[in-house]
Amino acid sequence: MINIRLPDSLGCTVASTGVILSLIKSECFDEIHVFARHPELVSHIPGIILHDVDNHSQIDLDLREYTARRPHNSKPYRASYLHMLEMAEASFGLTLPIIIPTIHLSVADNSFAIKELSKYKKPVIWLQSKTTSRNRDWSAENWLKLMERLSISFDFIDLSNTEFTLLQSLAITKHSFAGVCLDSFLVHGSAAVGAKNVIVLIGSSRSECMTYPGQKIIYKKSACIAQPCGMHGYYAGCKKEHEHLFSMNNCLHRNIFACMNKIEISHVEEQIQKLFATTLK
Known part of the structure; x- marks a missing residue:
């Protein structure tokens, strides 16, 4: 089981979907708990357990911290979702597949x-x-x-x-x-x-x-x-x-x-x- 805290901004929440989908594809965790300020942007992802950010829990990966990497000045220049993916790899000791951020819209x-x-x-x-x-x-x-x-x-x-x-x-x-x-x-x-x-x-x-x-x-x-x-x-x-x-x-x-x-x-x-x-x- 892992607990992931998503960024607070709308755009970065979308970017974080790439990390979640990559972790699901890795099949390394039986439960993926996600704490999101904008849950509607990730609720389409099957297999995750969504929580409100006010429900405090031990966080294994806090994707809000990707900004500390100063992504606009970190060479080679790369997208925010790739910085987040690298953080996940370092936190869990895994090599993860790169998946573009994705949102599946309902009918x-x-x-x-x-x-x-x-x-x-x-x-x-x-x-x-x-x-x-x-x-x-x-x-x-x-x-x-x-x-x-x-x-x-x-x-x-x-x-x-x-x-x-x-x-x-x-x-x-x-x-x-x-x-x-x-x-x-x-x-x-x-x-x-x-x-x-x-x-x-x-x-x-x-x-x-x-x-x-x-x-x-x-x-x-x-x-x-x-x-x-x-x-x-x-x-x-x-x-x-x-x-x-x-x-x-x-x-x-x-x-x-x-x-x-x-x-x-x-x-x-x-x-x-x-x-x-x-x-x-």
């Missing part, structure tokens, strides 16, 4: 998305326009202008502004034509359900650490000496020599966010048009 969630998307006449592009940390955001004005420029050809659903459940939102990403998101939950979640044509806007993050194969990345180098810093709000991920510059802030430029401001509307519009042209061939 009800898929049906919901298909019905919701049928309300629109044009191909739908989902958006995630907000994160939990302002230095990873793109301006509201940019989002509005992007939708205006593309409104002739596409309809939009901003999943940051809906009341869908987490799994319903993931189902929307799976069944939409494309999506545009920031470094947040839906980067991980959309990959875990096999969403197509996902465009990720990043500035403070290192793409090797938080994106997935097949996703289109828009990253523009700014004049910021700390870019990419990996400062995510819930942990400090910058290089140690830059720590004194941040003074407890997520961005050393305070309210300017130089890295995200380098991404222009035209950069995103061009990528969407390329994806659309490809589907017409």
Whole structure:
């Protein structure tokens, strides 16, 4: 029997599914107890025993601790779920298979998305326009202008502004034509359900650490000496020599966010048009 504590953030909870699935495949443990703040994201996994995080128990593997590895600066650069897998291997003395984070949606969630998307006449592009940390955001004005420029050809659903459940939102990403998101939950979640044509806007993050194969990345180098810093709000991920510059802030430029401001509307519009042209061939 083993007890695993999952990370608290939504995106990292999704990433941790790769570790759970790998441990199940290893068949080394008769019981896998999982303590999760967002149990709905792992409840689809058969064979695990789910607990609320407030049900205290002896923890054998605490995946919240992967941030101490400073993944944005740990070479070779690799995704968060691989750091978590390495932690599991070290904790249990095993060599584990690499399994991509995966979420299997229910028939009800898929049906919901298909019905919701049928309300629109044009191909739908989902958006995630907000994160939990302002230095990873793109301006509201940019989002509005992007939708205006593309409104002739596409309809939009901003999943940051809906009341869908987490799994319903993931189902929307799976069944939409494309999506545009920031470094947040839906980067991980959309990959875990096999969403197509996902465009990720990043500035403070290192793409090797938080994106997935097949996703289109828009990253523009700014004049910021700390870019990419990996400062995510819930942990400090910058290089140690830059720590004194941040003074407890997520961005050393305070309210300017130089890295995200380098991404222009035209950069995103061009990528969407390329994806659309490809589907017409």
